[in-house]
Structures are given as structure tokens and as C-alpha cells.
Amino acid sequence: MPPSPPVTASLFFTCMADALYPNVAMAAATVLERFGVTVRVPPAQTCCGQPAFNSGHRKEARKMAAGFLRAFDGEGYIVTPSGSCAVMVKEMYPVLFRNEPRMLDLACAVGERVYELSQFLVDVLGVTDPKSAFKGKVTLHDSCHLLRGLGVREQPRTLLRAIPGVELVEMEQSDRCCGFGGVFSVKNPLVSCAMVDKKIERILATGAQYVASGDLGCLMNIGGAVSRSGYPVKPIHLAEILAGPPADGNAP
Amino acid sequence: MIPRCHDFTRNVARALSNRNLQSAISRTTDRFLSHRDAAVRSFPGDFEAAREAASQLKLSVLRDLDVHLSRFIEEAERRGASVHVAHDAAEAREIAVRIAQEEGVKLAVKSKSMATEEIALNEALESAGVEAVETDLGEYIIQLAHEAPSHLIAPAVHKTREEVSQLFVDRLGEPYTEEIPELVAIARRHLRDKFLSAGMGISGANFLVAETGSIAIVSNEANARMVTTLPRVHLAVASIEKVIPKLSDLPAMLRLLTRSATGQPISSYVSVLTGVRRPGDLEGPSKLHILLVDNGRSAILKGKYREILKCLRCGACLNICPVYQTIGGHAYGWVYPGPMGSVLSPLLLGLREASALPDASTLCGACADVCPVKIPLPDLLLELRGDARAQGHRTPGEVAGMKGFAAMMGRAGLLEAFERIAGVVSQLLCKDGKIPWLPFGLSGWTDRRDFPAPAVQPFRKLWKIKRGIAPWNR
Numbered sequence: 001m002p003p004s005p006p007v008t009a010s011l012f013f014t015c016m017a018d019a020l021y022p023n024v025a026m027a028a029a030t031v032l033e034r035f036g037v038t039v040r041v042p043p044a045q046t047c048c049g050q051p052a053f054n055s056g057h058r059k060e061a062r063k064m065a066a067g068f069l070r071a072f073d074g075e076g077y078i079v080t081p082s083g084s085c086a087v088m089v090k091e092m093y094p095v096l097f098r099n100e101p102r103m104l105d106l107a108c109a110v111g112e113r114v115y116e117l118s119q120f121l122v123d124v125l126g127v128t129d130p131k132s133a134f135k136g137k138v139t140l141h142d143s144c145h146l147l148r149g150l151g152v153r154e155q156p157r158t159l160l161r162a163i164p165g166v167e168l169v170e171m172e173q174s175d176r177c178c179g180f181g182g183v184f185s186v187k188n189p190l191v192s193c194a195m196v197d198k199k200i201e202r203i204l205a206t207g208a209q210y211v212a213s214g215d216l217g218c219l220m221n222i223g224g225a226v227s228r229s230g231y232p233v234k235p236i237h238l239a240e241i242l243a244g245p246p247a248d249g250n251a252p
Numbered sequence: 253m254i255p256r257c258h259d260f261t262r263n264v265a266r267a268l269s270n271r272n273l274q275s276a277i278s279r280t281t282d283r284f285l286s287h288r289d290a291a292v293r294s295f296p297g298d299f300e301a302a303r304e305a306a307s308q309l310k311l312s313v314l315r316d317l318d319v320h321l322s323r324f325i326e327e328a329e330r331r332g333a334s335v336h337v338a339h340d341a342a343e344a345r346e347i348a349v350r351i352a353q354e355e356g357v358k359l360a361v362k363s364k365s366m367a368t369e370e371i372a373l374n375e376a377l378e379s380a381g382v383e384a385v386e387t388d389l390g391e392y393i394i395q396l397a398h399e400a401p402s403h404l405i406a407p408a409v410h411k412t413r414e415e416v417s418q419l420f421v422d423r424l425g426e427p428y429t430e431e432i433p434e435l436v437a438i439a440r441r442h443l444r445d446k447f448l449s450a451g452m453g454i455s456g457a458n459f460l461v462a463e464t465g466s467i468a469i470v471s472n473e474a475n476a477r478m479v480t481t482l483p484r485v486h487l488a489v490a491s492i493e494k495v496i497p498k499l500s501d502l503p504a505m506l507r508l509l510t511r512s513a514t515g516q517p518i519s520s521y522v523s524v525l526t527g528v529r530r531p532g533d534l535e536g537p538s539k540l541h542i543l544l545v546d547n548g549r550s551a552i553l554k555g556k557y558r559e560i561l562k563c564l565r566c567g568a569c570l571n572i573c574p575v576y577q578t579i580g581g582h583a584y585g586w587v588y589p590g591p592m593g594s595v596l597s598p599l600l601l602g603l604r605e606a607s608a609l610p611d612a613s614t615l616c617g618a619c620a621d622v623c624p625v626k627i628p629l630p631d632l633l634l635e636l637r638g639d640a641r642a643q644g645h646r647t648p649g650e651v652a653g654m655k656g657f658a659a660m661m662g663r664a665g666l667l668e669a670f671e672r673i674a675g676v677v678s679q680l681l682c683k684d685g686k687i688p689w690l691p692f693g694l695s696g697w698t699d700r701r702d703f704p705a706p707a708v709q710p711f712r713k714l715w716k717i718k719r720g721i722a723p724w725n726r
Contacts (some may be wrong), residue, residue, distance in 0.1 A: 013711050013712075015667075017711055018671070018710045018711040018712055019671055019674070019706050019707060019710055020706060020707060021704070021707070022707045022709065022710055022711035022714045025711040025715075026714060026715070026718070029715075029719075041712070041719075043664060043712065044664050045664065046660075046663070046664055046667050047657075049658075049661075051654075051657065052654050052657065052658060054615065054634065054637070055611075055641075055650070055654065056610075056634075056636075056637030056638045056639070056640050056641035056642075057641050057646075057651070057658075058638045058641065058642075060655060060657070060658035063658050064658055064661050064662070067661065067662060071664075092634075095631070095634070144616035144617055144618070145617075148616070148617035148620075148621060149617065175618075176574055176618075177574045177614045177616035177618070179574065179614060180614065181613070181614025181615055181616070182614075183611070184611065184612075184613065184614045184615075185697060186693065186696060186697055187611050187696075188261075188264065188575075188611065188612060189696030189697055189700075190265060190268055190696070191264055191268070191575055191578050191579055192614075193699070193700045193701065194268060194274075194578045195574050195575070195578055195614075198578075220703075220704060221701070223702075223704070224697070224698075224701030224702045224703060224704075225700065225701045227686055227702040228688075228700060228702050
């Protein structure tokens with residue numbers, strides 16, 4: 001039930017969803033609006049700086065982080081369909097700005113407002129029924145950052161189980177990294193591919209039609225291997241399941 | 253051991269072409285992990301609180317390391333030990349070789365020690381004419397194979413039973429058998445002579461107890477016990493951060509160490525060795541040398557990587573690491589593999605040698621979750637990546653690429669323009685909405701994976717079209 005007074009949330013749609021999977025960001029907005037949230041889309045946002053930070057390019061990361069903080073300065077919740085990007089802002093910005101007290105304060109203030117989508121729906125809005133019309137056998141890949149960075153494990157499962165058409169089947173070691181790791185998958189493609197192969201093996205063993213996750217990075221990685229090898233499973237973002245069946249355009 | 257960290261990519265390719273290695277490693281590490289999980293569940297008391305306490309204890313030791321070391325040296329010498337301090341690996345080798353020569357040792361039996369691997373002691377002893385035989389079964393196997401350990405506690409984890417069987421045929425002239433008890437019996441038979449004729453025993457140390465000058469060693473094969481009590485001379489080699497203040501601190505550390513390593517509440521053997529053989533003692537060495545190895549640790553202690561020195565060498569971070577499970581320990585190119593090694597090796601060897609190691613992690617964080625002393629391994633890896641860039645250990649292409657990326661992301665308008673261009677250009681590379689081949693440094697991504705084509709209409713544009721431009725979006 002929508003809490004009162006009405007909630008406003010800024011959508012942190014992530015550069016990845018923007019450029020590659022706009023439907024995922026749209027789905028996130030749709031779900032939020034379904035629960036009475038007024039969705040704002042700060043237009044100045046670009047990338048949170050995670051790729052630069054994770055590969056050690058701190059100067060460049062600080063530049064992007066500063067841009068993010070400007071774009072989201074203000075009040076109210078910030079919601080994102082990405083565990084990874086949420087962790088970047090909440091946990092890594094303070095590291096990035098540890099020697100700049102003013103920026104550090106701003107980073108902490110903005111970071112406190114950031115929520116991953118399923119976390120926001122369950123923990124803040126108290127959603128127990130996502131009112132989605134999705135049908136299919138779904139297995140959930142726990143993205144590392146969502147799980148270990150934000151401690152979000154049950155929220156996506158709670159939501160998925162509440163959808164009448166969804167049959168949630170757990171895979172072995174759903175919390176084992178898929179091998180994406182951002183720059184890792186570029187710098188160590190051989191290892192990354194060997195890791196995603198193992199992940200796909202466990203996904204296929206469930207017989208699920210869909211593998212869902214709260215992070216587009218994982219889905220791009222798994223999806224890239226699935227697409228190349230033609231495995232019978234479809235990667236899908238949690239937001240798309242929550243919003244209902246995907247309409248058109250890019251699927252991970 | 254000569255570092256080969258700079259060859260990381262080649263090491264990985266070699267490891268991935270060895271299917272035996274991958275299945276052998278996943279099998280063993282998965283077993284260790286499930287035992288660990290069970291041991292954590294049945295832990296008497298609050299496991300998290302025990303981790304926190306151990307972490308705090310190690311931190312407090314590191315804060316006053318010199319005080320604890322002085323105490324250790326004083327107490328050990330009071331009980332008849334000779335304590336030596338080596339500032340680097342070369343000095344450590346010199347001291348160890350000199351001891352062997354002064355004691356007239358021709359044969360030394362060893363029990364597994366990462367510190368002796370770090371200072372390349374076996375090679376040094378060999379060139380000085382001293383035979384050094386590893387007596388830990390796994391370590392014995394890899395010594396026969398002329399390899400280095402690939403795991404902190406399971407040095408031969410990368411070998412299948414069949415490979416070991418064949419090795420015993422080739423090197424020991426024994427008949428082929430895949431029965432593990434028979435393999436153990438063969439090794440035992442060959443090692444027995446060595447134990448009885450060795451002039452010196454060389455061990456590592458899991459802990460150095462400052463209060464009593466004792467060395468604590470955990471093992472499951474009793475070989476450590478033989479090594480440290482049978483020969484006339486005992487040389488214990490340990491890095492300086494292994495010290496703990498009191499004997500009463502030991503149980504708390506041991507119960508975390510063995511549970512994290514193999515899932516055992518306690519290892520089969522725990523030796524607490526104090527001083528030399530006294531009149532009336534039935535066993536024990538008449539000479540005890542303790543070699544404390546610094547080798548760069550004093551410098552680490554002063555900086556932002558201090559917490560890596562809390563490491564107990566339990567191997568839990570290796571076992572859980574999906575990268576380690578895939579490539580094994582040798583790929584890391586030096587003594588210390590996995591997440592802890594990816595932090596420690598660059599610190600001990602320098603980023604010039606080992607800048608690839610901090611990148612050999614997806615930062616999934618599983619290692620930090622299992623570390624019994626709560627070392628923030630992903631954070632340390634991230635710091636090292638930052639240092640690698642700052643010290644110039646990044647390819648010009650990567651630096652230029654990242655600068656370009658940051659510039660493009662500097663302004664939404666610029667990004668939007670780029671997205672428009674990318675949408676058009678990608679149509680050329682595109683096949684059914686997928687990009688099967690990426691250029692430049694990105695081609696590895698698409699060797700076995702497709703990349704998604706950029707959206708024709710990025711979200712920011714889609715939003716404007718579908719939802720209109722609200723006042724707050726201007």
C-alpha cells in the first residue's frame with residue numbers, strides 16, 4: 001500500500017541501463033509509480049564512476065562521482081535498479097573522498113538516501129505483493145554487490161514469491177560470482193568466461209526459463225554467454241519481472 | 253621461489269588448459285568450504301564475536317609489534333633458543349644456511365612452511381650442499397614434481413590422485429596404485445629414513461607466543477612433530493607478524509584457524525614448543541634456532557595495508573574465491589595465492605612485478621566474508637589498484653580510455669551526443685541486436701560472449717518521449 005504522505009524518489013537509472021537496457025530503467029520507474037511513488041529523473045546524471053574506481057583510476061572516478069553528487073544533491077530517496085551502483089555511491093564514495101571533508105559530507109548525505117529497487121520496495125514501502133503479472137519458472141542469481149555490499153538477500157525473493165505466476169527455483173551456489181566484476185571481465189576474459197560457464201551450468205540445472213538478478217552487469221555477462229551459445233534460459237532484470245512481461249527492445 | 257606474477261595472463265592460460273587442475277581444485281575447496289560451514293554452524297558460542305575478537309587481538313599486536321617481538325625473543329632465549337632476525341629474504345637464507353653449516357647438517361627434514369617458501373630456503377640449502385626434504389604429504393608430492401605449493405594448507409590441491417600415483421611410479425619407482433592408504437604408506441616408508449637420519453628439522457610456526465617464547469604449530473600428519481622433536485637441531489622460520497601476546501590467546505586463535513582452514517574444530521596435532529631439551533626430557537632438539545623474517549613487513553605495518561598482516565594463513569579466502577577455484581594457486585605466480593596473496597605479493601614484491609594480481613578479483617567480497625580475522629580484502633585490492641595507476645602500472649591505452657570515458661561522462665549532454673553516435677555506429681557491428689566483436693582492448697569480452705547493442709533510444713531520451721519533460725527535468 002502506498003504510504004502517506006506520497007513518496008518522491010529520484011531514479012538513478014545507471015549508465016548501463018541508459019545506454020544498453022533502457023527498458024530496465026523504465027520498468028523500475030513503472031514499479032515505483034505503481035506503488036504511488038512520484039518518480040523524478042535527474043537529467044544531469046551519467047555514470048557513478050564505478051568502472052574507473054574499480055580499476056584504480058581514482059582521479060577520473062572522483063570527477064564522475066562529483067558529477068553524480070551534483071546531479072542528486074537535494075532531498076528524498078534515490079532508487080536504482082542496481083546493487084552494484086548503489087554500493088559504489090554508499091560505500092565507495094566515502095573512500096574516494098576521504099581526504100576532502102566537504103565532498104565527504106556531501107557523499108555521505110547522498111549515500112544515505114540511496115536504495116536498491118527491491119530493498120526500497122520491501123524495506124521502505126513495505127511492499128509484500130508487487131502486483132505483477134509475470135509467468136514463468138525463475139531462478140535468482142544473487143549479485144555480489146547487492147548481497148554482500150548491501151546485505152540484500154531476502155527482498156528480491158520475497159517479491160518474486162508473491163507473484164502468482166512465478167515459480168522461484170533456487171540454483172546451487174546462487175551467491176557465487178558470475179565472473180563479471182566490471183573491468184575484471186575485460187582484463188581477465190578467460191577466467192571470466194570459465195566462471196560464467198560454471199554459473200550457467202548451475203542455472204540450467206534448475207530448468208528455469210529465466211535467470212533474474214538485481215544487477216545488469218551480471219545479466220550482461222550471463223546474457224552474453226547465453227546468447228553466444230544459445231542456452232535455453234533468458235536473463236531478465238528483477239525490475240522487468242516486477243513490472244510485468246517485458247515489452248520490446250533489449251533484453252539482457 | 254622466483255616470482256612469476258608478471259606472467260599472470262600466461263599462467264592463467266596454462267591453468268585453464270589443464271582440466272584436471274580445475275576439477276581437482278573445485279572438488280577439494282568445495283569440501284573444505286562445506287566443512288567450514290558446518291564448523292561455523294556448530295561453533296560453541298558466537299562465531300562473529302570470535303572473529304571480531306581475533307581481529308582486534310591481531311590489530312593490537314600489530315600496533316605494538318616491536319614490543320611483542322622483543323618479549324618473544326627474550327623469553328625464547330631465556331629457554332635456550334637462539335633467535336635471529338632477518339630483514340630480507342637474502343639475509344634469511346644466509347642465516348639459515350650458516351646455521352646448517354655450523355651444525356654440520358647434510359640432510360634436513362622440513363614441515364610445511366610458507367615463510368621458507370617466501371625466502372626460497374630449499375634452493376639455498378641445496379646450493380650449499382644440504383638436502384632439504386619436505387615431509388608434509390602434499391608438500392612431499394610437489395617436491396617430487398619439482399613444483400611449488402598452490403595452496404596455503406593443501407599444497408598439492410591441484411593434483412588428482414591419478415597424477416600423484418604416476419608421480420610415485422616415476423620418481424620413487426613404486427608400483428602404480430590409486431589407493432590413498434597405499435600412497436600414504438609409500439610416502440611414509442620413504443620419509444621414515446629421512447626423519448631418522450636428518451641432522452636438522454625445519455618448521456614454520458603458526459603462532460609465536462611472546463609470553464613464553466613458544467612456537468605453536470598445527471598439523472594433521474604429525475610430521476611437524478617428527479621434524480621438531482627428532483633431529484638434534486630445530487630451525488623454526490616464521491614471519492614477524494605471527495606473534496601473539498599470551499599462551500591464553502592461543503586457543504581463541506586456533507579454533508578460528510582450523511575451522512576456517514579445513515572445518516576442523518581443532519587439527520589432529522597441535523604442538524606448542526618451548527625452548528630446547530632440558531635435562532630429563534625424553535625428546536626434543538638440543539639446539540633450537542628461531543629465524544624471524546621481516547622481509548618488508550615493517551614497512552607494510554606503517555601504511556594503509558597493515559591489516560593484511562592479520563592473516564592466519566588459513567586458506568579460507570582461497571577456498572571461497574571463484575577466481576582461485578578456476579585458475580589454482582600457481583597462476584598467481586608466487587608463494588601466496590588467492591585473495592590474500594593478491595594483496596600480500598604486490599606488497600612484498602612490488603607492483604612492478606605483481607600489478608596484475610590485484611586485478612585478479614571480481615571484488616565479489618566472498619573472501620572478506622570468510623576471513624576469520626576480518627581482513628577487508630576487497631578494500632585492500634581496490635587500494636592496490638589505485639596505487640597501480642598512481643605508480644604508472646597501467647597501460648597507456650587503459651589510462652587514455654578511462655580519461656576519455658570520464659570526459660564523456662562529465663556532462664550529460666556530451667554523453668547524449670555520444671549515445672546517438674554509438675547507436676548508429678553499433679548498427680554496423682550489430683547482428684540481431686548483439687555485438688559479436690568488440691575492438692581494441694575489449695576484444696577478449698566478445699571471444700566467447702556477445703555484447704548487447706546500444707539502445708536506439710537511450711533511457712534519458714525514452715523518458716522524455718514517454719513521460720514528457722516534467723518541470724524538475726529541465
